[in-house]
Structure formats: structure tokens, C-alpha cells
Amino acid sequence: MDDARVRSEAFRWVAEQVARYGDVLPRALLLQGFVLDGQRIPLLGPQGIFKPRVLREIPLSITTAPGGPCDDAFDRDGLLRYRYRGTDPDHPDNRGLRLAGQRAVPLIYFHGVVPGEYLAAWPVYVVDDRPSELAVTVVVDIPYELEPPRGGSAAPEDSFGEVREMRRRYTTAQVRVRLHQRAFRERVLEAYQRQCAFCRFRREELLDAAHIVPDSQPGGEPTVRNGLALCALHHSAFDRYFLGVTPDYEIQVRPDILEEEDGPTLIYGLQALHGRRLWVPRSPRNRPDRDLLAVRYEDFRAAI
Structure with a gap:
């Protein structure tokens, strides 16, 4: 199945769910996913780096679980540092992240705010690979319609790479604020039994x-x-x-x-x-x- 088409449908489906349910989506909904050409495609799995069977090499999503074992965090520059799976840089999941960065393939990021509830950000890009730190750097870009390639990239193109970098840093900063605000709200409401x-x-x-x-x-x-x-x-x-x-x-x-x-x-x-x-x-x-x-x-x- 065409990689770009799967991602396009995944982005569209997540946008529809956010419009319907709000920013925070239940894990059960993301596990169920959507159907494309008769095949059900979940959006996440038991591991943080998730590649559905219909994709060959590059994951569809990355997830940070609330209170999970990985110390995913925003660094001092405001960018997301996402941990490898395990300690082997050549694990297939980690190689998939590396390929996503090399080929500028967009992913979806799910941030767990409370157990079973996730806030979605997309598209996100791997922009730096740090094998010695067992981590990659991830940034968020503005949402767009990803269509199968027709002689060029479907992502927004800038005349200058600096403009794109500034846009991504700004978008990532906005998402970071939204993540913290929603996580704070969900955790407080849960503690007070809503x-x-x-x-x-x-x-x-x-x-x-x-x-x-x-x-x-x-x-x-x-x-x-x-x-x-x-x-x-x-x-x-x-x-x-x-x-x-x-x-x-x-x-x-x-x-x-x-x-x-x-x-x-x-x-x-x-x-x-x-x-x-x-x-x-x-x-x-x-x-x-x-x-x-x-x-x-x-x-x-x-x-x-």
C-alpha cells in the first residue's frame, strides 16, 4: 500500500476525530484506527514507535505514555527529544525513525496526558539523530494535505530553509504549550473526579x-x-x-x-x-x- 496515501488518510482521520471529540483522544479509538482498502490501520500499538503492517519501513506514529519509562522531553531549545526503543540504535524501530529523518517523512505524535488519553500533533519530523544519546530530535510543522507524490514533495516548500526552520520551531513551541495546558487540565480534573x-x-x-x-x-x-x-x-x-x-x-x-x-x-x-x-x-x-x-x-x- 502506498506510504503517502496511508499517511494522508491517517492525518485526515485524526483531524476528523479531533474535530469530533476534542484535542484529547481515547486510546481505544486510536487502537481501532481506520479502514483503508478493506484493511484496518491502527494509529498506535504497545510500543512507542509504531509501524502498522501496511507500511514497510518507516513508522506512522510515535507515542509518549503518561508516566512511562521513556524520558521524552522538550530540550532547552524547545524541541522534543524522543527516546529510541531500548539501547540498540540498530533496532528496526530505531532504524525506521532514522529513515523518517533522512527522507523527511511526516509522522504523528501522541502525547499521553493521563492513562488512556492522548493529545495528537501532526505532522512531526525527525530533524536530528543522536545515536550516542539514544534519541532523536522531533519538530512539529503546520498541518497540510499529504497526497501521493506527483513529481515533488507534498509538504509545504519554502524558498529558504531558514523560514521553514523558524516556522517549525514556532509551531513546536505552540504545541508544547498546548500539551502542558491540556495535560495539566486532564490530570487535575481526574484527581478531583471531574x-x-x-x-x-x-x-x-x-x-x-x-x-x-x-x-x-x-x-x-x-x-x-x-x-x-x-x-x-x-x-x-x-x-x-x-x-x-x-x-x-x-x-x-x-x-x-x-x-x-x-x-x-x-x-x-x-x-x-x-x-x-x-x-x-x-x-x-x-x-x-x-x-x-x-x-x-x-x-x-x-x-x-
């Missing part, structure tokens, strides 16, 4: 992952212990210091908000929370960090 920590509201479409210490400040890391699952109303109120949380998990309402007179949303949505205890995850390792809450609470008090 409900608001203030009011227990459960409609996931209206839930956010709020930073306790903002990511613009020291200590504002995108970790579960620096996060709260909040509904849209309480996220906005928390960000604007209408609401605060003590290091002992007590919710407090700013005095002027308590004294204000308005309709039922103010009364039941905000004022009624004063003195209530924050709902926290059962696992101590997922509960809000008390030191981070103390930092945030001081900011809340300063806003009074």
Missing part, C-alpha cells in the same frame, strides 16, 4: 484546572498539587480574588463581596461558600499543597 472543588458541580464542559500559584510566578508549576478543579464561575472568582482558600482548606469570601446585595447567583454561588471546607482528592499526593495555598492566600488578603 467536579468543582468549591461547589461539586460536575459538568465537565464547564470545568477548568485553575493554578493555585499562577504559572507566571515562582512555584507556579503545572502540577496537580498546584491545581484546583473549578467550574467557570468559581475559577473566575478565584482568579479575581473574590474567593480565597486558607492553607487549612477553608474557603473565604472577600468581605466586600459578602456585604454586597444582589440576586441568587451572588447569594448561593459565592456568599454561601464562606467558611466551607474545600473538597479535596482522597489521595494525599493529589491534595493542594498547603505552602502554595499560603502564598495564594496572602495575595487574597492583600486584595481585601
Whole structure:
């Protein structure tokens, strides 16, 4: 089966699933894949470097599992360093990655945000092979329609290689931010059983992952212990210091908000929370960090 055609259909199929389900796709869906000419083509497999049987040499996708054994990470230049399979540079999977780089063949990257849930980025390219480090460097480019070759490459061509490199670096940086944001959201919502920590509201479409210490400040890391699952109303109120949380998990309402007179949303949505205890995850390792809450609470008090 023609390699470019398989990749074109894979890109199109992933785009359709993202449009239908959102950025984060379930593993079961990716394992099922799509059908082309009567053959089912999965998008990933048990190993991180995955080549379906219909392809001869070069993998279709690479995957980073959440909490997996590989230390795939973005380097100081903002590019993805993807680990080889095992320690043998000549393993067929690693040779396939090398060929993808040599032939500029696009792949799909699946980044696990929580077990069983993946965020997709495509097309990605292997731009540097580092056998001594057992890794390759990967960049993301803008999506495009990949058609079977007709006398030339189907990828976007630039008059200058420098322009292409700048575009790929920018796109990779954008994907990196999106990966971190979505991973943070999914991990926080999972820890809080997909409900608001203030009011227990459960409609996931209206839930956010709020930073306790903002990511613009020291200590504002995108970790579960620096996060709260909040509904849209309480996220906005928390960000604007209408609401605060003590290091002992007590919710407090700013005095002027308590004294204000308005309709039922103010009364039941905000004022009624004063003195209530924050709902926290059962696992101590997922509960809000008390030191981070103390930092945030001081900011809340300063806003009074």
C-alpha cells in the first residue's frame, strides 16, 4: 500500500476525530484506527514507535505514555527529544525513525496526558539523530494535505530553509504549550473526579484546572498539587480574588463581596461558600499543597 496515501488518510482521520471529540483522544479509538482498502490501520500499538503492517519501513506514529519509562522531553531549545526503543540504535524501530529523518517523512505524535488519553500533533519530523544519546530530535510543522507524490514533495516548500526552520520551531513551541495546558487540565480534573472543588458541580464542559500559584510566578508549576478543579464561575472568582482558600482548606469570601446585595447567583454561588471546607482528592499526593495555598492566600488578603 502506498506510504503517502496511508499517511494522508491517517492525518485526515485524526483531524476528523479531533474535530469530533476534542484535542484529547481515547486510546481505544486510536487502537481501532481506520479502514483503508478493506484493511484496518491502527494509529498506535504497545510500543512507542509504531509501524502498522501496511507500511514497510518507516513508522506512522510515535507515542509518549503518561508516566512511562521513556524520558521524552522538550530540550532547552524547545524541541522534543524522543527516546529510541531500548539501547540498540540498530533496532528496526530505531532504524525506521532514522529513515523518517533522512527522507523527511511526516509522522504523528501522541502525547499521553493521563492513562488512556492522548493529545495528537501532526505532522512531526525527525530533524536530528543522536545515536550516542539514544534519541532523536522531533519538530512539529503546520498541518497540510499529504497526497501521493506527483513529481515533488507534498509538504509545504519554502524558498529558504531558514523560514521553514523558524516556522517549525514556532509551531513546536505552540504545541508544547498546548500539551502542558491540556495535560495539566486532564490530570487535575481526574484527581478531583471531574467536579468543582468549591461547589461539586460536575459538568465537565464547564470545568477548568485553575493554578493555585499562577504559572507566571515562582512555584507556579503545572502540577496537580498546584491545581484546583473549578467550574467557570468559581475559577473566575478565584482568579479575581473574590474567593480565597486558607492553607487549612477553608474557603473565604472577600468581605466586600459578602456585604454586597444582589440576586441568587451572588447569594448561593459565592456568599454561601464562606467558611466551607474545600473538597479535596482522597489521595494525599493529589491534595493542594498547603505552602502554595499560603502564598495564594496572602495575595487574597492583600486584595481585601
